[in-house]
Amino acid sequence: MSALAPDRDDTAAAPNALRPMREDDLDAVHAIEIRAYEFPWTPGIFRDCLRADYPSWVLIEDGRVLGYFLMSVAAGEAHVLNVCVAPEAHGCGHGRRLLRALLSIARGRGAERVFLEVRPSNPGAIALYHSEGFNEIGRRPRYYPARGGREDALVMAIELLGEG
């Protein structure tokens, strides 16, 4: 699977393609978000990210949004804000494609390391991040809302320096 060149919109060339997220994607994006997460982002959070010009991309298949990611990049560090694939399309390699594109775009914007938080109760995502080279570097106690209380976050990071 190949990562997307960071600055290309390839939707014209391929039926399954990555392109920057637009405001008119937000209904489709949020429809995936509420099916994928027990504690989803609100539409306003996505809108704020777009207006803040955070790198935000969608994966399109047959004209429909299948997944997306958002991150912030500043001072040589990128922070993954959200990576998500529509539940009916899990397990087909889309999450890995999104993550590789995210890393490529972060590198293209000068990031030397990338951070993320993930729930310890999300072993699929943790396995994906490990398999792409992320390591656990810490834990944020009670970071996430959870049923009946809060859940810690695992903090993971990858160094991009020296990679191709």
Ligand SMILES: CC(C)(COP(=O)(O)OP(=O)(O)OC[C@H]1O[C@@H](n2cnc3c(N)ncnc32)[C@H](O)[C@@H]1OP(=O)(O)O)[C@@H](O)C(=O)NCCC(=O)NCCS
């Ligand atoms: C995490 C997520 C993005 C993975 O997307 P995906 O398209 O299903 O993942 P892929 O098919 O690309 O799988 C890539 C790797 O992830 C791991 N993985 C994915 N789902 C897994 C599962 N249910 N159990 C164990 N490992 C899993 C595997 O290592 C897999 O590699 P393999 O197929 O070679 O074994 C997707 O499950 C998702 O959107 N979940 C809901 C939102 C979410 O939790 N996002 C992460 C927030 S931190």
